[in-house]
Amino acid sequence: MAQARKRRLRLSAIIGTVPMMIVAIGVYVIGIAFTVFWSFTDSKLFPNSTLVGFKQYHRLWQDDRWLVAVQNIWIFGILLMVFALAFGFLLAVFMDQEIRQEDLLRSIYLYPFAMSLIVTGLVWQWMLDPNFGIEHTVRSLGWANFQFSPLVDPNTAIYGLVVAGIWQGSGVTMAILLAGLRGIDAEIWKAARIDGIPIWRVYIFIVIPMMRGSIGTAFVLIAVGVVRVYDLVVAMTGGGPGISTNMPAVYVIDMITKSYNVGQGMAAATIMLLPVIAVIALIGLGRIVSTRRKNAAILRAEATA
Amino acid sequence: MSTTATSGPAAAAAPRGPKPRRLSVARIGLYGFLIISALFFLVPLYIMVVTSLKTMPEIRQGHLFGLPETWTVQPWIDAWMHACTGRDCNGLSPGFWNSVKITVPSVFISIVIASINGYALSFWRYRGANLFFGLLVFGAFVPYQVVIYPLIIALREVHLFSTLWGIIIVHTIFGMPILTILYRNYYAAIPSELFKAARIDGAGFWQIFVRIMLPMSVPITIVAIILQVTGIWNDFLFGVIFAGRNNWPMTVQLNNIVNTTTGTRTYNVDMAATIITAAVPLIIYFISGRWFVRGIAAGAVKG
Incomplete structure (x- = not known):
């Protein structure tokens, strides 16, 4: 009787989570399996199942657009990571000095993150407009050789995207790092002062290592944003001039919706999945190693006790 | 966690940095950095607003930073009702209502499903x-591009591709990982004695959920609503692919108005349209304040 009731109750839990099962299996197992499968076919406008081996991958790595896209995501990703983390950290440290109007400043630094990347892209497109934007304004003030219109030149357009990315993302980084700073024991500062350690050394050698958690969070947030960057490119440059600001995310969507080359798009999508799997594997490995170490430490402690 | 603007012993204990000295050179430099940074974040917003209130001849003179000489709200009216995307010249208003029609059910459904998931887990x-x-x-970490095409095919098979329900399903799917994590972590912190007591009293799966868990879920649900409303309102990728031309959300129409105009570009209308599109998430952001930050932090800590 009790057994049957228990089973019935567990059945409601299973029924309640049917949508979760469908999404978990349907999208993240079957969906990904189809993407990988189609990457080995010669699907064009519609998917088919004519296997062609690694041909799509071979062609992908000979496609200039894809090569530019891969190069761009490194440039964009590394620059954004360095600048957003450095700028966000400086802001967080300065915000942590018992300053006035902290809430107001925080709202100002953070509001760009609330807006769509389409909005961010369009604003910066306008600010960087060669005819009416910052460049024109500064020149009309007297600096005739001032140059700040990266978007018109294929060699510099990607840096325009980086500027917009920093504007959008530094505030969030600040908020996360500030929360990390506030979580650190105040005794550290007293101890450091008593020992006469300069403040900057305390930050670099004590505080930053203690903020691993929040720095990691900010890192993941920026990294996920970088891999997904699509809206910003579409709004700001449309991938141009020429092919100069293509990104993998843009490349995949264009292959599906514009070039009708599903096979190659799926090959590109599969490649986008690889770094994610690598990172997850690394995290998993790190966890295993750290639990092993912890266990070893416990054993040692027990042995000495 | 509210800090007062005054310094001294009355100030809240929240800031933990080294103790500041009185107004010194370093202190001035610190405020200088913070204020210049604030300007970097504010200038684009300022330029958006002033540009949207200028007439086109004035914009062509190229004083990007100047206040309008003749103020006009016509660009705002045009952006809302008359701006063209290709053949249609109805402005942003249809996109606004499409976004409402997409956002409201998507937020509701995704939160209901995720809260049940979190509770069961x-x-x-x-x-x-x-x-x-x-x-x-x-x-939660998989790039959308990896699963987007199989989803297109699946939705096409069931005739939901390019429909309102199609886009709602897609938002529900992609909101599920993060929301489920959010609710699971929240419920995991609830003492299990509460749950066991309810079980002993004979309450079942749904009864415990509706009577005990839901009333306790108000804070996390506020965070989830903020996260989802801003996320879905700001979405472009899913809207342009899954919603279909008749249901294109505001972000898609905005991009079309600005980036696919033929002939002369009306920058003032473009900027007005941009502000109108950003308005909803911005209002939510300024009203919700710290809740918004909490949502980001929760959204960032995946797993």
Whole structure:
């Protein structure tokens, strides 16, 4: 009787989570399996199942657009990571000095993150407009050789995207790092002062290592944003001039919706999945190693006790 | 956690940095950095607003930073009602209502499903439940491009591609990983004695959920609503692919108005349209304040 009731109750839990099962299996197992499968076919406008081996991958790595896209995501990703983390950290440290109007400043630094990347892209497109934007304004003030219109030149357009990315993302980084700073024991500062350690050394050698958690969070947030960057490119440059600001995310969507080359798009999508799997594997490995170490430490402690 | 603007012993204990000295050179430099940074973040907003209130001849003179000489709200009216995307010249208003029609059901459905998921994962862990959860955590990191095409095909098979329900389903799917993690972590912090007591009193799965868990879920639900409303309102990728031309959300129409105009570009109308599109999430942001930050932090800590 009790057994049957228990089973019935567990059945409601299973029924309640049917949508979760469908999404978990349907999208993240079957969906990904189809993407990988189609990457080995010669699907064009519609998917088919004519296997062609690694041909799509071979062609992908000979496609200039894809090569530019891969190069761009490194440039964009590394620059954004360095600048957003450095700028966000400086802001967080300065915000942590018992300053006035902290809430107001925080709202100002953070509001760009609330807006769509389409909005961010369009604003910066306008600010960087060669005819009416910052460049024109500064020149009309007297600096005739001032140059700040990266978007018109294929060699510099990607840096325009980086500027917009920093504007959008530094505030969030600040908020996360500030929360990390506030979580650190105040005794550290007293101890450091008593020992006469300069403040900057305390930050670099004590505080930053203690903020691993929040720095990691900010890192993941920026990294996920970088891999997904699509809206910003579409709004700001449309991938141009020429092919100069293509990104993998843009490349995949264009292959599906514009070039009708599903096979190659799926090959590109599969490649986008690889770094994610690598990172997850690394995290998993790190966890295993750290639990092993912890266990070893416990054993040692027990042995000495 | 509210800090007062005054310094001294009365100030809240929140800031933990080294103790500041009185107004010194370093202190001035610190405020200088903070204010210049604030300007970097504010200038684009300022330029958007002033540009949207200028006439086109004035914009062509090229004083980007100047206040309008002749103020006009015509660009705002045009952006809302008359701006053209290709053949249609109805402005942003249809896109606004499409965004409302997409956002409201998507937010509601995704939160209902995710809260049940989180509750079941915290208190009713059946065999295999953790496998599904692990897949969702994995899904939180998977780039959308990896699963977008199979979804297109699947929705086409069931005739939901390019429909309002299609886009609602897509938002529900992609909101599920993060929301489920959010609710699971929240419910995991609730003492299990509460749950056990309810079980002893004979309450079942749904009864405990509706009578005990839901009333306790108000804070996390506010965070989830903020996260979802801003996320879905700001979405472009799913809207342009899954919604279909008749249901294109505001972000898609905005991009079309600005980036696919033929002939002369009306920058003032473009900027007005941009502000109108950003308005909803911005209002939510300024009203919700710290809740918004909490949502980001929760959204960032995946797993």
